[in-house]
Amino acid sequence: PAARAPARGAAPTPPGPRARAPGPGAGRRAARRAAKRTAAHVRPHLPTGSLPDPATGPITDRFGVYFTGVGGTGVVTANRVIASAAQAAGLAVSGLDQTGLSQKAGAVVSHLLLSPKGPGGGEGAPTVGAEGADLYLSGDILQAAAAKHLATVHPGRTLAVVDVAVTPTAAMLQRDVAAPDEAVMRAAVAERVGDDRALFLDSKRIAEQVFANQLLANIVLLGAAFQAGGLPLPLAELEKAMGRTGKVAADNRAAFAWGRWAAHDLAAVEAALATTAAPAAEASTPSIFDPSAGAVETAGPLVAAAGLPVDLPGELRELLTRRVAQAVDYQSAARARKFLGLVASAAARDDAANGWALTRAVAESWFKLLTYKDEYEVARLHLLADHDATAAELGIEGPYKVTYHLHPPTLRRMGLKHKLPASRPYAIAFHGLRAARRLRGTPLDLWGLDPDRRHERALIKEYEGLVTAALADGRDYAGLVVLAESAQEIKGYGPIKEAAIERWRARVAQLAPGTAGRST
Template identity: 35%
Template sequence: LYNDAVAMTGGQQVGERPEGHSVVQIAQSMRAEGAVKITIVTDEPEKYDGVKGLPEGISIQHRDLLDAVQREFREIKGTTVIIYDQTCATEKRRRRKRGTLVDPARRVVINELVCEGCGDCGVQSNCLSVEPLETEFGRKRTINQSSCNKDYSCVKGFCPSFITVEGGQLRKKDKKGAAQDWTGGALPVPVLPVLGSEAWGVIVAGVGGTGVITIGQLLGVAAHLEGKGIVTQDAAGLAQKGGATWSHVLIGAQQDDIRTTRVSAASADLILGCDPIVSANKETWARLRAGRTHVALNVSATPTAAFVKNPDWQNPAQACVDALVNNLGAESVGAFDAETAATRLMGDSLYTNPMMLGYAWQKGWLPLELASLMRAIELNAVQVDKNKAAFEWGRRAAHNPQAVATLWQKAGAGEQVIQFKKRESLDDLIARRVEFLTGYQNSAYAAEYQQFVARVRVAEAPLGKTTLSEAVVRNLFKLMAYKDEYEVARLHSDPAFHARLASQFEGDFKLKVHLAPPLIAKKNERGELVKQPFGPFMFTAFKWLARFKGLRGTALDIFGRTEERRTERALIGEYRADVEALLAQLAATNLDLAVEIARIPEHIKGFGHVKERNLAAARTRREGLLTQWRQPAGLSVLAKAA
């Protein structure tokens, strides 16, 4: 694996070091040591055009063919070598910021209404910038534009929800306008801690690649400028995998007051919690002491690597916040959504950490002067004005959190098509879906849905519950609103979606959509359809195609003849029959099992081969639960206990 940079020591380029090996040198060494076959796999095969020094017979392949190369190599006797050449994504981001690497004017966005939440984009890319988005219609995916490394492998996920924005740029946030709208009043100068004979222990806890170590260094420089004693020690995590990262900072009135290189157990005076999961990690937890430790906490957590493997992963951020409050007391924990504030007010979540620094300082939890902290930011010489502004927003959040929240809510107005509400009545859930299905097909189709769920509500009413009704409301809708070609066209041509894009991007840009139309798409070696990009003309075609939704399911529906579409229509009838069977025997003793059966469609996610795979698993689950349902009550209880 050749990522062209030395990790954790400054990102030096390997090939430029005298003792370092370039890819060409590695290939020469491998050939000299007897490798029978060598292939270079890379995301940029074109960079090897005309390269001199490669041993004869070495093949250059695109990374998309890595699986095929491995399958070929496993059949070859002898030592074979695959050299995977791809520049470290973190280094790419740094070099782009420094202007030493071209920053492609191309970004990826997801139309969350089209997204099925299957997670195939995360599987294909293994990227944590593909984040969960909770919506009224379930968990979807969104791209974190602040952390996106522009690798674009997420687009390979078998899903038509991906749009690439070619040209233009992210729309700049009007931070000056937001500052002018500030109504929270003048900021008082806090009473700062006075250092005694014991060092002041600070732990900056966050996620690799977000600037945790930088915050530790800013604190060190500021303390040095004031003539104080200072020791910092960093524990760096994996930047691309959301690895936990800590920076231990010890500040003393003089250098001799510092006797360790890390904050000792139960000795932290301040936890600068840039991520709640890392802040509640056992490594951080061991440094806490009630009555001594204060925590300045960003309540928005970065999804961990577990989300890539498990699409249903639940973010434990709130549990982490609650645990810290229970341990230290509410008065010792200052928490606010710094990531949302940074994104909405500064235009980039990477300003979360300096915002947290300003928050902690305004709370009076840092023994450093404002002037020295500002000078440290200046000496760092990276986005000085923006980092100072983020620090100021953090101060404002500490002084008047409601005023800051009002401004970021105003700044984020219209950013999402779907406004997720945690608490809605059953009538609201039904009304929203009836409205959607009317647009999906027509009022008669929506009425059919409404009448069926009404029957379920009547049957469940004697039990005094609505859990089964809610399950049917959500899952029958999911099946009836299956995303065929007409629906994908309707959602991609929705004016609300294009208004959101216009609010997110500016400049001269064009849109491309990535699709695998079953009637014309090519297939890979596994027999799976392969997506290809379609230019702006496709959005005009979408507008026309959406108008023909009335053909859905009729003899004139050319798209409805595929196996996938026939299966989707059959699932609606199958689900209704299952629910009818549940209602015939519904009782308080089997309600929970009935709800489980009614929720089976939640597991049928995705498109094409991804959906087919998930459907097979859902059918197996359905058969098992229905078998349990048909058992006599006594046997069912025994089976469940077993």
């Protein structure tokens, strides 16, 4: 859920967490990992020489800062530095932090509006609207190049400062989707902001190699934005704001200086980085979509017994093994075998000459339909979220409380129009629902009585029957692939998903006349 907007003239604050003792060992794992990585790390030195002051004037009108990125890289913390410095400089400040489930790979958007105090100062919505960004910051080029974010850019006025690294999205992690080409994403940003108004740098690499701490990457971006003239705030106030960030104050100031140098003389920064070896890479933070070790162990024999073609490419076999393990975690080995059954039928019609496109299409669509997000799955995924990482990204030290905001479909149908916030009751319910997920689809599945759940189960039957019939009727290969891929268009929840299902049925009726039906 989005954070509540602060009062006019107040800096944005992180959402949700309040004082409460965390569980045993909360936060200690991250601290041990950080200590282990930094113990033997030798930092490179800043380039020698002096930095020129950027040519900027005071803020005389509403100034919008739009910051996008992913959880775990300090987006909110960086924007709080700007807000604190702006307040100290006598500006009115308002904003909104949209963090959602900002565990690793979760999207984060931070809006910040600065304006002179006085009549009209700080008035209006606390968000950066269409073409309202004067400074466009992004800790992830994939987010930066997205049309919904680029809509905030004012061509010819906005300055964009973007990290070129790509953090895999949930779709990439769950469906092994490749990231778009970096050159294409750079061009999308550069064309939108206008000539010479986009600065691209690898701030994560700088943060990792200098500090062995990726959380400082967005402070590096702030320094680059300041030096490029896109952050018209007094340097003294920015440094004081970073001085109020607790134990990491010195590192924040240093990261800001590295960002300034990267904008001023990137070659000098590269030379400085080359004087020391990069720190050993840390094992990536597990995604909530990664299958458990037990499920992976179960998946191997299931895939081996599925009768898949022996010449199936290794990377495709690995993908299928991952999907099988995820299906085991989702419910059981029985659901995993159901997944493999249809995939094996498609693979029998496929071959290397066609690049195994049909097998991939069936695997992805079939997996998507079989693992729909119901109450059991939402509970399971919530329990996998790393709240320690979220707290660290928000700059929270010490105890915290997690509050969930949920809108159960059953209560929505009874007329409830808003989400219900709760903490411990939901956490207890999550554990019960996760344990009960094997009841899904059985006569004891009370949640399955909901119309949304009935639609999802009907869709599984429809797709299985559709593909099975199409594989048997001698249809041309290209037509089979299009038909198999069609279910990827079904997205959303509730009425949105119902409408998507109807559109899919209408398309299927054109692709495979006589085969589309409505199961109940």
